[in-house]
Amino acid sequence: MTTPEQRVAIVTGAARGIGAAxxxxxxxxxxxxxxxxxxxxxxxxxAEKITAAGGRALAVGCDVSDADAVASAVARVAAELGPPQILVNNAGVLRDNLLFKMSEADWDTVMNVHLRGAFLMTRACQKHMVDAGFGRIVNLSSSSALGNRGQANYAAAKAGLQGFTKTLAIELGKFGITANAVAPGFIATDMTAATAARVGMDFDDFKKAAADSIPVRRVGVPADVAGAIAYFTGDAAGFVSGQVLYVAGGPLD
Incomplete structure (x- = not known):
């Protein structure tokens, strides 16, 4: 239901997968x-699914690694929906390869979208949150932050987002802003389907092999991650900040 106090959220990479959910x-x-x-x-x-259900939404095109594009996108959101008080930095890409095969472009692309993108979006949104005396920032990390073969770039970026998150929590807490990270394990998305294709496996077989090693004996779905993000963005999570929550179907070292 739309109310005058309705908070505005920005979700990046929201066309599909975890972002859409x-x-x-x-x-x-x-x-x-x-x-x-x-x-x-x-x-x-x-956006149309949201409006069809009676909500308010706006689709915005933006390269999150481009500072000017980010500034324009956030300004448009503030003008058309209202000042953003919730930010979910979900945009991401994969450029997997073993280190000796990984190109500089593979490395830079992943760093630019994940780390630079989260930095630029957060910097652009934080003033609105400070002005409101309320803010919720959620960064998407990954279980790959603990290390994963063929993902030196992705693992480094996702580990970097955890440090970024903890620093935001320290710097912005006094303004009523929390920052937390959600780190998914195996989630069935287009991205994991692409990984299966890269290693030459049928996606169903790939998911089954993954599920066999997960304590709850299933792979995750985008809604599993969305539920964790929703908690961090709510009023009830105001005393939870600087945390990394693994949504992986079991404990991770």
Whole structure:
């Protein structure tokens, strides 16, 4: 239900997968949602699902690694939906390869989208949160932050986001802003399907092999992650900050 106090959320990489599930969940929780994605037309499907259910949403095209594009996107959200008080840095890409095969472009692309993108979006949104005396920042890390063969770039970026998160919590806490990270394990998305294809496995077989090593004996789905993100963005999580929550179906070292 739309209210004058309705909080505005930005979710990056929200055209599909975890980002789309998160946008839909936050909208169901009563947020107005900016569906940010590199391709604005791709984000419109998620935005239309929200509006069809009676919510408020806006699809915004933005390369999160481009400072000018980020500034313009956040300004547009503030003008059309309202000042953002919730930010979910979910945009991500894979450029997997073993270290000796990994190109500089593979490394830079992953760092630019995950780390630079989270930095730019957070920097652009934090003033709105400070002005409101309320903010919720959730960064998407990954179980790969603990190390994963063929993902030196991705693992480094996801580990970096954990340090970024903890620093945001320290710097911004006095303004009523919390910062937390959600680190998914195996989640069935287009991204994990691409990984299966890269290693030459049928996706169903790939998921079954993964499920066999997960204590709850299933792989995750985007809604599993969206639920954790929704908790961190709510009023009830105001005394939880600087944390990393692994959503992986069991404990991780």
């Amino acid at each position: 998160t946008a839909l969940r936050l909208a169901a929780d009563g947020r107005a949602v900016a569906v940010v994605d590199l391709d604005e037309s791709a984000g419109k499907e998620t």
